[in-house]
Amino acid sequence: MTSTGQEGESACAITDVVKKAPPKVFNLKIVGESMEGSKISASATVTGGTEGSSRVQWYKASSSEFKNEHELEALTPSRVSKTFRIPLGAVGYYIVAKFTPVAPDGEVGEPAYATSDGLVETLPPxxxxxxxxxxxxxxxxxxxxxxxxxxxxxxxxxxxxxxxxxxxxxxxxxxxxxxxxxxxxxxxxxxxxxxxxxxxxxxxxxxxxxxxxGKDRVTPGMPTLLSLEVTGDAIEGTTMFASKRYWGGEEGDTMFRWILTNSDGTEKEIEGATSSSYTLKCNDIGFYISVLCKPVRNDGVDGSLVSTEAIGPIIPGPPTCQSLELAGSMVEGGRLTFHAVYTGGLRGSCIQEWFRLHDDGHKDKLTADECLDLDLADIDCRIELMYTPVREDGVHGLPRSVTSDTILPGEPKGVNLILPECFEDNEISPIKTYFGGKEGTGKYTWFRNKEKLDNLEFDLVAESSEVVGETLKYKPSLNDVSSYLILYWVPTRRDGKVGDPLMAISDDPVMAAFPSVSDVHLEQKSSDVYCGLGIYYGGYEGLSLYRWYRESSDGTRLHIDGADSVTYEVTDADYSCRLLFILLFVQMG
Incomplete structure (x- = not known):
């Protein structure tokens, strides 16, 4: 079109298809402290793609100046995660982040690199x-x-x-x-x-x-037996032991049961055998023995029951005295017996022998009875018992002995006290029995009493009676005739120890001696008066009889009538005769 507005003929040009620009990275940096164990991350601006799809790979480098990737040592593979915890191996190196942008459709852009500001430092341990x-x-x-x-x-x-x-x-x-x-x-x-x-x-x-x-206290293990075995020979009299190894806390009252098994396999529990040991008895002969054991913890928790193999059969042992003890009082008057524990099959007629041992070493055989009564001869000695076990078949075992302590004297005492019949001028020796060691000098007191006392209490006797003697023996005098004698005895041991006193009274009063006369003679009082004299014996004199006789030269005796007194006056009829005086003493009835 011209400036005047005139249009000319149009023309056009066409480019290739416009393509999307590849993803690109800007402002890549490492965020975080370069310290061992620290977590760091890669931060960047991505165009033509998304940060979430992009990938990061971490390296370590000796220099902060990046030249090419070949000088780097990879620490991780390439991954989407943008964070990274610095490992120990990176200490003393620089950290390099390789950021590869990736578009949503998977297109990959040129990677960018970022280096840490300083070397990675180590932490204190x-x-x-x-x-x-x-x-x-x-x-x-x-x-x-x-x-x-x-x-x-x-x-x-x-x-x-x-x-x-x-x-x-x-x-x-x-x-x-x-x-x-x-x-x-x-x-x-x-x-x-x-x-x-x-x-x-x-x-x-x-x-x-x-x-x-730990937040809880340690609990004990389940009670368990690590091992269990029976040790000992299967011989009567042998003590068998259950040896075990326990595990599972503090052991409590672990249970044991000993079992006997006969030849046909029948089992029976031994009553009362509940400890870890058991001594084989005569009744066990011929059986096999085993033990059952259940471990028990001290809090009562129990474990599984364990048993051992049966061993046996149990055979008789030699006749043996397992133990021997004396029983009884080791005092004069005591009786010694013994307790012997026998093993070795059925017991036969075992032999026991008692001996008295003296201080000088010699001994006296006393008896073979099953008991021994101690007497005076045993005091200050010891008693030995020799016991020989004998089996029913007559086999003898080794003898075993036991010795007592020194036998002591018994307490002093009077066993009995009796007074025999008492006669005037006949010495009395009381019948008494002493016990309690060797007798010493006892105390004796004789009393005289007109009455026969029933109550022989000392105070009563002493108050109502008269003391007449203080020795063991006593000779009754005329004063004792018709009285009762009482003896008070305090038994005394040789060492001075005294026992309880005894008293005895005669059954009958003292009897007078048979009346008799001696030394009969005449005494001339004057020229014609004679007196007949004599000595009387035999209790108290009664009304004695006097007789005067005239004897002629041919021997004829003539009783003089009226001459019946102790004196006689001579008459004419007496001349050339001899006078005879006869005295007849009469005992007072």
Missing amino acids: SLNFLTVTGEFSEGQILTASYGYIGGHEGNSLYSWHLHEAEDDEGTPLSEATGLLQYCVTKEAVGKFVSFKCTPVRDDDIVGEARSFI
Whole structure:
């Protein structure tokens, strides 16, 4: 068209199809701190595409000046994520981000590169996490794991601890020091377990320690028998032992049951055999023996029942006296018996022998009875019992002996006291029996009483009677005739110890001696008066008779009538005769 408005003939030109510009990156930069373990990101403006579809790959470089990709060391593959946590291997290097723009249709643009402002610095050694896995129960294995940051790790320190309470310092477990695993032991039951880790860098720089403590106390394991066996020979009299290894917390009253099995397989439980040992008895001969055991924890929880193989058959042992004990009082007058525990088949006629042992070493055989009554001869000696076990078939075992303590004297006492018949001028020796060691000098008191007392209490006797003697023997006098004699005896041992006193009274009063006369003679009082004299004996004199006789030269005697007194006056009829005086004493009735 001209300036005047005249149109000319039109013409046109056509270009190729306009294409969309490829995606391109502007303003690429690395956002974040260049520090080991830090999270950084790549930030950029993308044209011709979207940031979300674009990809980033991270590298490390020795120089801040980017020349080409071949000088870079890849840290990650290319990925959509724009963030990256700086690894330990990047310490001392520059971080390079390769940002590749990508259009929604997948078209890829030219990558752009950004380099960190400075070298990646290392952190002080530290832990970014710490945990313990596993069951906090006896016998279980606990495993500790942690995350270390702060350069290259050196020999970090590990330790396990037991705690009575969650907030106490705890006691180290030396057997688990330096290990990441700990097998929970019995000593940990009821306590808290903790793991402590102290990070150490390879240049020996030590970081701050961290601890992990279980939230629950360690529980005991299920009570279990790790092993069970019966030891001992299957011989009567042998003690069998159930040897076991228990596991599962503190052991409580673990149950034992001993079982006898006969040849046909029939089993029976031994009544009362509930401990870990059992001594084979005569009744067990011919059987097989085994033990059942159920582990029991101290809180009452029990485990599975375990049994052993039966061993046997049980055979008789040699006749043996397993134990021998004396029984009874080791005092004069006591009776000694014995208790012997026999094993070795059926018991036969066992032999027991009693001996008296003297201080000088010699001994006296006493008896073969089953008991021994101690007497005076045993005092200050010891008694030995020799016991020889004998089986029913006559086989003898080894003898066994037991010796008593020194036999002591019994308490002094009077066993009995009797007074024999009492006669004037006949010495009385009381019949008495003493017991209680060797007798010493006792105390004796003789009393005289006109009455026969029924109550022989000392105070009563002393008050109503007259003391007449103080020796063991006593000779009644004329004054005692027709009276009763009483003896008071205090038995006394040789060492001076006294017993309870005894008293005895004669059954009858003292009897007078048979009347008699002696020394009969005449005494001339004057020239024609004679007196007949004599000595009377035999109790109290009664009305004695006097007789005078005239004797002629041829021997004829003639009683003089009226001459019946003790004196006689001579008459004419008496001349050339001899006078005879006869005295007839009469005892007072």
